[in-house]
Amino acid sequence: MRPITRPPGPSPFAAGNEHMTPPEIYAVRDGGGPNSSNWRVRVVPNKHPALRVEGDLDKRAAGLYDQMNGIGAHEVIIESPDPEFRWHHLPHGHRVEALEAYRRRMHDLQHDSRFKFAMLFRNHGVASGATVDHGHAQLIALPVVPPETERMLDGARQYYEMHDRNVFDDILHQELDDGRRLVHDAGAFVLLAPYASRVPFELWIVPRFHATRYEAANRDQLEGLADILALALDRLDRGLGDPAYNLVIQSAPYGLDDVPWYRWHIQIMPNLTRVAGFELGTGFFINSTAPEEAADFLRSLPA
Amino acid sequence: MRPITRPPGPSPFAAGNEHMTPPEIYAVRDGGGPNSSNWRVRVVPNKHPALRVEGDLDKRAAGLYDQMNGIGAHEVIIESPDPEFRWHHLPHGHRVEALEAYRRRMHDLQHDSRFKFAMLFRNHGVASGATVDHGHAQLIALPVVPPETERMLDGARQYYEMHDRNVFDDILHQELDDGRRLVHDAGAFVLLAPYASRVPFELWIVPRFHATRYEAANRDQLEGLADILALALDRLDRGLGDPAYNLVIQSAPYGLDDVPWYRWHIQIMPNLTRVAGFELGTGFFINSTAPEEAADFLRSLPA
Numbered sequence: 001m002r003p004i005t006r007p008p009g010p011s012p013f014a015a016g017n018e019h020m021t022p023p024e025i026y027a028v029r030d031g032g033g034p035n036s037s038n039w040r041v042r043v044v045p046n047k048h049p050a051l052r053v054e055g056d057l058d059k060r061a062a063g064l065y066d067q068m069n070g071i072g073a074h075e076v077i078i079e080s081p082d083p084e085f086r087w088h089h090l091p092h093g094h095r096v097e098a099l100e101a102y103r104r105r106m107h108d109l110q111h112d113s114r115f116k117f118a119m120l121f122r123n124h125g126v127a128s129g130a131t132v133d134h135g136h137a138q139l140i141a142l143p144v145v146p147p148e149t150e151r152m153l154d155g156a157r158q159y160y161e162m163h164d165r166n167v168f169d170d171i172l173h174q175e176l177d178d179g180r181r182l183v184h185d186a187g188a189f190v191l192l193a194p195y196a197s198r199v200p201f202e203l204w205i206v207p208r209f210h211a212t213r214y215e216a217a218n219r220d221q222l223e224g225l226a227d228i229l230a231l232a233l234d235r236l237d238r239g240l241g242d243p244a245y246n247l248v249i250q251s252a253p254y255g256l257d258d259v260p261w262y263r264w265h266i267q268i269m270p271n272l273t274r275v276a277g278f279e280l281g282t283g284f285f286i287n288s289t290a291p292e293e294a295a296d297f298l299r300s301l302p303a
Numbered sequence: 304m305r306p307i308t309r310p311p312g313p314s315p316f317a318a319g320n321e322h323m324t325p326p327e328i329y330a331v332r333d334g335g336g337p338n339s340s341n342w343r344v345r346v347v348p349n350k351h352p353a354l355r356v357e358g359d360l361d362k363r364a365a366g367l368y369d370q371m372n373g374i375g376a377h378e379v380i381i382e383s384p385d386p387e388f389r390w391h392h393l394p395h396g397h398r399v400e401a402l403e404a405y406r407r408r409m410h411d412l413q414h415d416s417r418f419k420f421a422m423l424f425r426n427h428g429v430a431s432g433a434t435v436d437h438g439h440a441q442l443i444a445l446p447v448v449p450p451e452t453e454r455m456l457d458g459a460r461q462y463y464e465m466h467d468r469n470v471f472d473d474i475l476h477q478e479l480d481d482g483r484r485l486v487h488d489a490g491a492f493v494l495l496a497p498y499a500s501r502v503p504f505e506l507w508i509v510p511r512f513h514a515t516r517y518e519a520a521n522r523d524q525l526e527g528l529a530d531i532l533a534l535a536l537d538r539l540d541r542g543l544g545d546p547a548y549n550l551v552i553q554s555a556p557y558g559l560d561d562v563p564w565y566r567w568h569i570q571i572m573p574n575l576t577r578v579a580g581f582e583l584g585t586g587f588f589i590n591s592t593a594p595e596e597a598a599d600f601l602r603s604l605p606a
Binding site for chain 1: 367425441445451452454481498499549570580589
């Protein structure tokens with residue numbers, strides 16, 4: 001899935017190389033037919049999918065183990081035909097088109113009743129696990145809600161039951177009052193280094209408005225997100241020298257349409273250090289850069 | 304904690320450089336005083352510890368967050384004074400001394416009533432997060448049982464409650480009957496590629512005898528472990544070209560002395576690919592090498 005050595009050669013995602021990918025699922029283009037070269041954002045099935053979209057879900061025992069066939073969708077969202085593009089260097093309107101492509105694909109896949117959850121993620125740089133240099137996001141839709149997602153949802157639900165308040169609201173209030181972990185307050189969205197960050201320079205983008213799922217975002221919200229996400233990625237790029245990173249949109253599972261206790265948000269984890277055996281074995285992360293230091297450094301960069 | 308670039312220079316762990324580490328806690332040596340050069344295995348405090356051993360445990364709220372001071376032990380177990388040594392190339396008796404050093408330090412730290420759990424791990428190679436080339440293991444003792452450990456324990460306990468059988472026994476029975484994921488059966492220990500391996504060539508060493516905690520291992524058991532662990536690391540080295548790996552000893556928490564439902568075991572995770580945002584965000588691992596293929600390949604290597 002993610003060999004550390006990568007094949008050389010032309011970008012399979014560049015304009016003119018549309019034949020190197022499976023036929024497109026969605027595109028933003030100025031005229032021209034499907035799979036022609038005149039596009040700005042293009043969504044294609046992953047050529048080496050982790051899951052297959054054909055077939056019925058089949059769960060069974062394998063002796064004492066649980067087995068499930070690999071039903072799911074695995075798509076690639078190419079946000080620019082330029083092999084060298086950086087997300088935060090795209091013009092504002094183009095960034096909004098990329099976010100709208102994410103939204104639309106996550107929305108469309110919910111109509112497949114086999115899918116219970118979709119995760120949009122972006123691996124940038126070799127150290128992040130990216131196997132194609134040409135920047136792109138990926139979308140995986142799954143027939144189950146994954147365990148880490150369940151734990152996050154359980155935590156948020158329990159917090160709400162105990163306090164009758166949304167935990168993301170409480171986080172925003174505390175971080176805006178405190179200020180030490182705040183990187184940027186853009187009104188509708190807040191960029192912060194989360195308390196007890198797992199890795200150096202971990203960043204979260206949390207909406208100040210209430211919304212359970214990313215797919216429900218409207219045009220105004222995507223416009224705001226396009227700017228604060230560009231700000232986050234630009235600061236990381238300039239401050240840390242274009243680090244590799246993993247970005248995930250943590251949206252609620254399909255079917256969880258409007259609950260008061262959860263809120264979608266974005267998590268960005270730069271790959272400045274290695275997640276090693278201790279972290280995988282314990283679930284505890286050792287992080288030598290305090291989020292207060294990270295936020296201070298990123299705030300202090302010239303705009 | 305784990306910068307990807309590492310300082311050049313002489314090994315701080317080599318014979319003759321004992322002054323480059325804090326004073327030793329334990330050593331296996333042929334005469335000579337503490338911190339002299341004539342040693343085979345040496346244990347020192349980590350010079351850049353993730354946790355500090357001094358002070359009382361202090362848990363408090365930080366607004367809505369939970370805070371705990373970083374009380375714990377962080378030790379380094381250097382298994383050979385040779386900067387170029389490979390664990391599996393050490394003579395049998397030397398390997399037993401290394402395993403005994405692990406055992407003794409894990410055992411001794413339980414006397415500190417602040418500690419509830421200790422994890423022995425070994426990061427080999429840059430891709431594993433190792434920051435010193437000279438091979439070594441690390442031991443971290445914690446004032447809490449970490450979340451992943453709790454989940455593993457909960458799973459094993461629930462399995463026992465449902466079936467009145469130890470899940471590790473059932474795994475061994477199934478794997479020995481089936482054979483497809485079996486790499487080596489050494490009688491007292493079994494080396495296998497676990498069902499639904501998280502990463503390519505993940506390996507587990509599971510004792511066939513019942514023991515909740517590694518620290519209870521006797522001399523005979525360490526002799527057997529010294530051989531099967533060397534076999535595992537040698538096959539990975541020869542089969543995959545000295546891959547980076549993380550190794551952890553999954554022992555029960557302190558205080559859980561003899562329960563019928565858990566068993567200590569060793570997990571080895573080679574770092575052939577990257578754990579990326581999808582894995583961290585979901586807890587699902589995408590692995591392109593089936594454990595059956597990995598086991599078949601490792602079994603087929605000449606002894």
